[in-house]
Amino acid sequence: xxxxxxxxxxxxxxxxxxxxxxxxxxxxxxxxxxxxxxxxxxxxxxxxxxxxxxxxxxxxxxxxxxxxxxxxxxxxxxxxxxxxxxxxxxxxxxxxxxxxxxxxxxxxxxxxxxxxxxxxxxxxxxxxxxxxxxxxxxxxxxxxxxxxxxxxxxxxxxxxxxxxxxxxxxxxxxxxxxxxxxxxxxxxxxxxxxxxxxxxxxxxxxxxxxxxxxxxxxxxxxxxxxxxxxxxxxxxxxxxxxxxxxxxxxxxxxxxxxxxxxxxxxxxxxxxxxxxxxxxxxxxxxxxxxxxxxxxxxxxxxxxxxxxxxxxxxxxxxxxxxxxxxxxxxxxxxxxxxxxxxxxxxxxxxxxxxxxxxxxxxxxxxxxxxxxxxxxxxxxxxxxxxxxxxxxxxxxxxxxxxxxxxxxxxxxxxxxxxxxxxxxxxxxxxxxxxxxxxxxxxxxxxxxxxxxxxxxxxxxxxxxxxxxxxxxxxxxxxxxxxxxxxxxxxxxxxxxxxxxxxx
Ligand SMILES: Cc1cc2nc3c(=O)[nH]c(=O)nc-3n(C[C@H](O)[C@H](O)[C@H](O)COP(=O)(O)OP(=O)(O)OC[C@H]3O[C@@H](n4cnc5c(N)ncnc54)[C@H](O)[C@@H]3O)c2cc1C
Numbered sequence: 001x002x003x004x005x006x007x008x009x010x011x012x013x014x015x016x017x018x019x020x021x022x023x024x025x026x027x028x029x030x031x032x033x034x035x036x037x038x039x040x041x042x043x044x045x046x047x048x049x050x051x052x053x054x055x056x057x058x059x060x061x062x063x064x065x066x067x068x069x070x071x072x073x074x075x076x077x078x079x080x081x082x083x084x085x086x087x088x089x090x091x092x093x094x095x096x097x098x099x100x101x102x103x104x105x106x107x108x109x110x111x112x113x114x115x116x117x118x119x120x121x122x123x124x125x126x127x128x129x130x131x132x133x134x135x136x137x138x139x140x141x142x143x144x145x146x147x148x149x150x151x152x153x154x155x156x157x158x159x160x161x162x163x164x165x166x167x168x169x170x171x172x173x174x175x176x177x178x179x180x181x182x183x184x185x186x187x188x189x190x191x192x193x194x195x196x197x198x199x200x201x202x203x204x205x206x207x208x209x210x211x212x213x214x215x216x217x218x219x220x221x222x223x224x225x226x227x228x229x230x231x232x233x234x235x236x237x238x239x240x241x242x243x244x245x246x247x248x249x250x251x252x253x254x255x256x257x258x259x260x261x262x263x264x265x266x267x268x269x270x271x272x273x274x275x276x277x278x279x280x281x282x283x284x285x286x287x288x289x290x291x292x293x294x295x296x297x298x299x300x301x302x303x304x305x306x307x308x309x310x311x312x313x314x315x316x317x318x319x320x321x322x323x324x325x326x327x328x329x330x331x332x333x334x335x336x337x338x339x340x341x342x343x344x345x346x347x348x349x350x351x352x353x354x355x356x357x358x359x360x361x362x363x364x365x366x367x368x369x370x371x372x373x374x375x376x377x378x379x380x381x382x383x384x385x386x387x388x389x390x391x392x393x394x395x396x397x398x399x400x401x402x403x404x405x406x407x408x409x410x411x412x413x414x415x416x417x418x419x420x421x422x423x424x425x426x427x428x429x430x431x432x433x434x435x436x437x438x439x440x441x442x443x444x445x446x447x448x449x450x451x452x453x454x455x456x457x458x459x460x461x462x463x464x465x466x467x468x469x470x471x472x473x474x475x476x477x478x479x480x481x482x483x484x485x486x487x488x489x490x491x492x493x494x495x496x497x498x499x500x501x502x503x
Contacts, residue, residue, distance in 0.1 A: 006369050006370035006371065008215060008370075009037070009215045009216065009370040010036060010037060010038065010215055011037070011038055011040070011213065011214045011215050011216070012028055012032070012037050012038070012039045012040070012214060012215070012216045012217075012218060013039075013040050013041075013042065013204065013212055013213075013214035013216070013217050013218070014028075014039065014040065014041040014042070014217075014218040014220055015041075015042050015043075015190055015204060015217065015218070015219055015220060015221050015226060015227055016041075016042075016043055016219070016220030016221040016222060016226075016337070016339070017041055017042075017043030017049070017171070017175060017185075017220075018049035018050060018171060018220060018222055018337060018338070019049070019053060019167055019170060019171050019174070019337070019351060019354070020220040020222075020336045020337020020338065020339075020351075020354045021041055021043065021218075021220035021336075021337070022041070022171055022174035022175050022177075022178055023063065023174060023336075023337075023351070023354050023355065023358065024218050024220055024336050024337075024354070024358050025039060025041050025174070025175075025178040025183045026067055026174055026177055026178045026181070026183075027063070027066070027067075027355070027358045027359070027362070028218070028358065028362070029178060029181050029182065029183055030066060030067055031362045031366075032362070033181070033182060038184065039178075039182070039183045039184065040183070040184040040185075040186055040212060040214070041178070041183055041184070041185055041186065042186045042187075042188060042190055042204065042206070042212060043185075043186075043187060044187070044188065044189040044190070045187050046189060047189065047222075047224075049167075049168070049171060049222070050167075050222055050223075050318065050338060051167060051168055051250075051316065052167060052248070052250050052283075052285065052316075052318065052345075053167045053345065053348075053350055053351065054164055054165055054166065054167050054276045054278070054283045055083060055086075055162070055163075055164050055263050055274070055276050055345070055348035056083065056162045056163050056164075056165070056348060056351055056352070057104070057162050057347075057348060057349060057351075057352040058104050058160045058161060058162045059162075059351075059352040059355050059356070060162060060163055060351060060352070060355070061161075061162070061163075062355070063355050067177070069177070071502070072502045074170075074173055075163070075165075075500075075502065076279075076502050077169060077173045078165040078166050078169040078170045078173055079165065079166045079169060079278040079279045079280045079281075080163050080164060080165040080166075080170075080278070080279070081163065081164045081165075081259055081261065081277055081278055081279060081496065081500060082148045082149055082150070082161055082162075082163060082164075082261050082496060082499060082500075083161060083162040083163055083164050083261065083262060083263060084103065084104075084139040084140075084142045084143040084147075084149055084159075084161055084261050084262050085101055085102050085103040085104055085137075085139045085140065085143060085262055085263075086101070086102045086262060086263045086264075086265055086347070086348070087099060087100070087101050087102075087143065087262050087263070087264050087265065088100055088101075088102065088265050088266075088267075088396075088458065089264065089265065089266040089267065090266055090267040090268075090402075091265075091267045091272075091396060091400055091402070091459060092399075092400065092401050092402075092458075092459040092460055093401050093402055093403075094401055094459065094460030095460075096132065096460065097132060097458065097459055097460030099134075100132060100133050100134060100454065100457075100458025100459070101133060101134050101137065101139070101140040101143060101144075101262070101454075101458075102133075102347075102451065102454050102455065102458070103133075103137035103138075103139035103140055103160075103454065104139065104160040104161060104162060105160060105448055105450050105451065106138070106139065106158055106159045106160040107157075107158040108138050108157040108158055108159055108489065109136070109137055109138070109450065111482075111485060112136045112137065112138070112482045112485060112486060113136055113137070113450050113453075115136060115478045115479065115482050116131070116133060116135075116136035116137075116450075116453060116457070117435070117449070117450070117453055119131040120453050120456075120457045121431070123457075123462045124428065124429075124431045124462055124463065125431050126463055126465060128465050130479060131457050131462065132457065132458070132460075133453070133454040133457050133458050135479070135482065135483065135486075136482060136486075137454075137486075138157070138159060138486050138489050138490060139159060139160070139161070141486050141487070141490045142159070142261060142490055142493055143260070143261050143262035145490060146258045146259070146260055146261055146495065146496050146497075147261060147490060147493045147494065147495055147496060148261055148493060148494045148495065148496040148498075148499030148500070149161035149261070149493065150493065150494045150499040151492055151493055151494070152492055152493065152494050153492075156489075156492060157489050157492070159493075162348075164263065164276045164277060164278055164283075165278070166278055166280075166283075186206070186212065188206040188207055188208055188210070189206065189207040190204045190205070190206060190207075190221075190226055191205050191206065191207050192204070192205050192231070193205070193217075193226075193227055193231045194211070199331060200331045200332040200333075201214070201217045201227065201231070201232070201331065201332055201333055204217070204227070214332075215332065216332050216333075216334070217332060217333045217334070218333075218334050218335075218336055219333055219334065219335040219336070219339045219340075220335075220336050220337050220339060221339050222337065222338045222339060223319075223320075223321050223338045223339070223342070224339070225325070225335060225338075225339035225340075226339070227333050227335070227339075228325060228328075228330060228333055228334075228335035228339055228340070229325060229335075229339065232330055232331060232333055234325050234326065234327050234330050234335075235325065235326045235327075236321075236323055236324070236325055236326070236341075237323050237324055237325070237326055238321075238322065238323040239322045239323040239324070239343065239390055240322055240323065241414075241416045242390070242394045242397075242414060242416050242417060242418075243322050243343070243344055243390065243393065243394060243397070244289040244291065244292070244397075244407070244410070244411065245271050245287045245288055245289050245320065245322070245344045246289060246290055246291075246319060246320050246321075246322060247287075247288055247289070247290045247295065247298070247317070247318065247319055247320060248285050248286065248287045248288070248317075248318045248320060248345075249285060249286045249288075249295065249298055249299050249302055249315050249316065249317055249318070250283070250284070250285040250315070250316045250318065251284050251285065251299075251302060251303070251306065251308065251313050251314070251315045251316070252281045252282065252283055252284065252313060253281065253282045253284055253306055253308060253313060254281060254282070255277070255278075255279075255280065255281055255282060256277075256282070258496075258497070259277050259279065259496050259497055259500065260275075260277045260496070261277075261496040263275065263276055263348065265346065266305070267400070267402065267408075268286060268288070268301055268302075268305065269293065269301060269404060269405050269407070270288045270289055270292040270293035270298070270405055270407040271286060271287045271288030271289060271293070271298070271407070272286075272287055272346065273285065273286045273287075273302060273305060274287070274345070279500060284302065284306055285302075286298050286299075286301065286302040287320075287344055287345060287346070289407060292405065292406060292407040292410075293407070295317050299315050299317075302315070303315075320342060320344060321338075321342060322342060322343065322344055323341055323342075324340060324341030324342075324343075324383065324386040324387075325340050325341055326379075326383070327375075327379045328340045328341075328357060328378070328379055328382045328383075329361060329364075329372075329375050329378055329379055330375075331372075332372075334357070334361055336354055336357050336358060337350070337354050338350070340353075340357065340382075341353075341386060343386065343389050343390050343393055344393065346393050346396060347389070347392065347393055349389050353382075353385065353386065353389070356382070356385060357382055360378055360381055360382065361378060364377065364378040385445075385446060387418070387420075388420075388443045388445075388446030388447070389446050389447070390418075391417075391418055391420055391421045391424075391443075391446075392446065392447040392451070392452070392455070394417055394418075394421060395421055395424070395425075395452075395455055395456075396455065397411035397412075397414070398411065398412065398414060398417055398421070398425070399412075399425070399455075399456065399459050399461050400412055400459070401459070401460075420441055420443065423437060423441065424437055424438070424441075424452060428452075428456050428461065429461075434449050434452055434453065434456075435449035438452060
């Protein structure tokens, strides 16, 4: 809880009731309401939420922990499942590297990931050793065996995990929670905003003519960004020169017999498809670039992949604005969610950024006694996080080795990548110390060195082997030890289906 002693700060108005709006409402209520703030959330019943976004990072566990909500309470209401990580298929055509798993780093990996990093280094120097990530991460084995990250009985090893969920149901769940905790819910369209003479927002005007005044405005109005980008005209930095995908098609399909405990990301002709297992259905979608493929062609390709050619399953078409605002907090307005920016959903990081934005904002806002004292540092920090995540995602495209379409070649030959990413790739290709490079750039908080190894090693970005270079017997001995350790650990985890029975 934070103590308020700025008499000019009492009323928070949130515009937008998508996942971002309701996450913001709950967190701000948690941190600020008991200190005297009142919180209102305005949403238009006629403007739908984006209605997608069903995978998370482990950060979402922290969100529910902060609010004191157990998995038993929220997961069944949102048809949620456990996510051990993401499996990437067909991004690379290097033999043996057509698929790899990106685990959420866990404390347990310390016992096994060192072997992976060591083998990656040896393989980059031409030794014929196993440098594919899947063997080295307990989460990968849990996912392969459709096991949950929940232990049978008392946990003996620590494992990190995230969730899949129905985004519409999650929004409803969070709305109910916030309203029960005192958030004032106003269902109306915001037509415009009015300013004080100093340029700060004074009120928003609803379609009824009613004015809602506030001291602080949180813009969660989605891609429209009604307050920050439209009203305050804050500038937007596009990522389109490095992330070509600007469109998506979402389409549900029926559940399979076994509910997988991982997201599947499969590269297609001009983008990639997600497959997210929920308890009652599978969420599917194709994220693509409209410059390279039409919506009709993309839908056809997705339907063919899913075997849903009879058109019984409806498809939803979406446009995506990729990039971020230059200032997420400007004057007395903070943008959260799609209104502040969006990095395409390859690593399911959007809600992570929502959470990070709100938590950091509360820290900066209260440290400055509810003034704009720390605004600049805050904006710098959020921009750095957006750019850091962007680079990791750009790397997937840059290092692809597919040759089946102009899209993949254009991605591979794109020379617009950041200096940061160029340095990482150079360091990797020259056999340098990636961990030291990540630390030097101070970007480990976005993706740690082990994740970069999973990505680069997972794609098989290694030099050709030569006959003169033999197996390194020491590392192979270690491998058997790692295999045994992981199998033994995996036997202590519940099957996914039984972990989802909360009754
Ligand atoms: C294809 C795709 C896949 C994605 N996958 C993931 C994923 O796997 N993981 C992840 O974390 N994220 C993902 N995302 C992002 C995720 O969907 C969003 O970050 C999340 O849903 C939050 O959206 P939002 O609340 O910012 O906006 P929206 O859901 O668009 O909500 C906007 C709200 O603002 C209201 N509104 C707008 N204008 C007005 C107005 N004038 N007056 C009143 N109300 C107004 C609307 O009524 C609505 O309530 C994905 C996004 C896309 C496009």
